[in-house]
Amino acid sequence: MNQPTILDLIGTGPNGWGMALAAATVMTVLIAIAGFAIGAVIGVFGAWAKVSGGPLTRGIAGFYTTVLRGIPDLLVIYLFYFGGSAAVTAIGRLFGAEGFIGFPGFLAGALAVGITSGAQQTEVFRGAYRAVHSGELEAAIACGMSRSLRFRRILAPLTLRHAIPGMGNVWQVVLKESALVSVTGVVELLRQSQIGAGSTGLPFNFYVIAAAVYLAISTVSGGLLQFSEKRFTRGVRRG
C-alpha cells in the first residue's frame, strides 16, 4: 500500500488537502484577529475603569480580570457556545420558532477568546499607562493642551508604545487559544486536521502539519511585532 506523504497531503493534487488546509488557516487567523480585537476594546475600557474609575467600576474590573484569568478558556468557550444556543433558542421560541437553534460557532469562539484575552489586555494596558512618565503629561499641560488633545497626542501613543511587548504576548496566547474553538465545530486549522485525520487514517501527519502551520503563523507574527516595536520606539534613547 503506498501511503500519501506529507507533501501529497499539503498539495492540491487528487489526494491533496492543500486548499482545505489553507482555508482553515485563514479561518484560524480570522478567529484570532477577531478575538484579539474584541479583547483590545475590552482591555482599553478595563484599564480605563481600573485607572480612573470609582470604587464600584474598579471593583467590577478587578472581579472581571481575577475571574477570567482564573478559569480555563475551554469553559468560557462552552459557556458562550451552549449558553448562546440556549439564549437564541429561547428568543426564537418567543417569535414562534420551533426546536433548537444553534449559535454560530465562529461568533461564540471569537467572543469567548475576546473576553478571556480582554482580561489579559486590561492588565497590559494598565501597566503601559503606569509606565508613562507624569512629567510628559505635565509638559503637555504646560504647553496648554486640552484634555482630549493630551490624550490623543501624548497619552495614547505613549501607552500604545509601552503596551506593544505585552500585546505581542497576548497575541501569541490568543493564536493558540483559537485552536480550542474547534470544539464548537468551526472548521479552523485543528478541526480541518481532525477531519483530514479521520478520512485518511493519518492523524500523525495531519497534526504535524497543523503544528507546523501554527508555528509558522506565530513566528511570522512575532517578527512583525518585533518590527513594529522597533518602529514605535525609534525615538527612544537607549543606554
Place this chain on the structure above:
Amino acid sequence: MDLPFLWETFLSLIAAVPLTLQLAASAIVLGVFLALGLALSRLSGILPLDWFARAYIFVFRGTPLLVQIFLIYYGLGQFRDVRQSMLWVVLRDPYWCAVIALMLNTAAYSAEIIRGGLLSVPFGQIEAARACGMSHFMAFRRIALPLAIRQALPGYSNEMISMVKATSLASIITIMEVTGVAAKLISETYRAIEVFVVAGAIYLAINFILTRLVALAEYQLSPHLRQPAALPSTSTGATR
C-alpha cells in the same frame, strides 16, 4: 435561582476535582525535572544541548497544547511499531497521554523561568562557595539552585496556575475531570450559565489556594527580607 440544581451540579463537579488535581500535580512534578534539564542544557554552553533545548522550547511554546495532546493521543497510534511496542500500554490510555502532553508543554515554559532564576544568581555567591572549597556540584546544589528557586517562584506560580487551567483540555480526549463533567452536564441540561458558574468557582478556588500556598513558600524561603523580630533590649547591644 434554582438552588437544588446548583447543589446537585456542585456535588457532581466536586467529585471530579481529585482527577483535575492529580493531572495537574503529576504534570507539574514530572515537568519540573524535565524543565531543570532543559534549563541546564541551555546554560551548559555545549552547543548541541543548547540547540536541542532551544528547538524544544520553540516548538512547544509555539504550538497549541491541544495539537500536542492530539499528536500524542491520536497521532502516535498511526504507527504499527508504536502499537506493538511496550509503550502502547501507556500511549493508548488517555490519562497518560494527557499527563505526558501537559508535562512536555509545561517543561518548555518552566525551563525559561528556571533559566531566568539561575541567571539571576549573583556570580559573587558562586565565587564565595567555590572559595569555601565546594565542588561545582555542591555549589550548584547548596547555593545556586536554592537562590534560583526563590527567584523563580513568582513566575513559576503563574505557570502552575496555567497548568491547572490546561488540565481542562484533557476533557477533549474523554477524561472526565471538572471541565469534562461540566460539558456533559451542560449538554444534558442546556443550563450553561449555572454549570459554568459552579465550575468556574471551583477552578477559582483551586487557583486561589494554589497562589496562597506559593506565597507561603515564598515567605518561608526569604527570611532575609522580613522585618527582624523585635529582640529584647540588652545593655551590651545598646552601647555598640
